[in-house]
Amino acid sequence: MLTDLQKRKLSRYFRVYDLDRDGKVGSDDFERIVENLRALHEIDRGSTEFAELRDGFMSRWDTMRWWADRNGDGGVDVSEWLSYWEELLARDQRYEDEVASLLSRVFSLFDANGDGVIGPDEFAAFYGVYDLEAPLARSVFQQLDANGDGVISRDELEQIGHEFYRGNDPEARGNGLYGPY
Ligand SMILES: [Ca+2]
Ligand SMILES: [Ca+2]
Numbered sequence: 001m002l003t004d005l006q007k008r009k010l011s012r013y014f015r016v017y018d019l020d021r022d023g024k025v026g027s028d029d030f031e032r033i034v035e036n037l038r039a040l041h042e043i044d045r046g047s048t049e050f051a052e053l054r055d056g057f058m059s060r061w062d063t064m065r066w067w068a069d070r071n072g073d074g075g076v077d078v079s080e081w082l083s084y085w086e087e088l089l090a091r092d093q094r095y096e097d098e099v100a101s102l103l104s105r106v107f108s109l110f111d112a113n114g115d116g117v118i119g120p121d122e123f124a125a126f127y128g129v130y131d132l133e134a135p136l137a138r139s140v141f142q143q144l145d146a147n148g149d150g151v152i153s154r155d156e157l158e159q160i161g162h163e164f165y166r167g168n169d170p171e172a173r174g175n176g177l178y179g180p181y
């Protein structure tokens, strides 16, 4: 069972992913994330890079739909989303694979200058891809940067990710990864 805290965090995550605010996570939301990423990195729509980016996200959506869209209406509503995560959190290997691959993708997509850490501007770019505003990104970044050195390392992000997805400590900084919940 998901705890109340986990439900609140994962419901926030749902609202972040439902970019077009139609109450379901669906292919349109994934398309919008791809488009925002394309614009951020100024990728040509006709390029191989774009095709690979889009394929990666759309296959992720296909997998999510396969696991999560219980009523087969082509979208994942909040209750389907919570069931999906509940199931994922209960399976150690699948959880590790899923969250590890998410976090490593975040790193490779947003460590724009390739210095191996996420800075505040890179974090704001990450938020921008979900149509979240820069001021929120700045305040969340400060909260997440546990050792206060102004950057988030791969290890820090990994810890933040586990606190966000699986953790149940109301005091954990990582709870706020996607903003207020
Ligand atoms: Ca949607
Ligand atoms: Ca559904």
Ligand SMILES: [Ca+2]
Residues within 6 Å of the ligand: 110, 111, 112, 113, 114, 115, 116, 117, 118, 119, 122
């Ligand atoms: Ca960087």
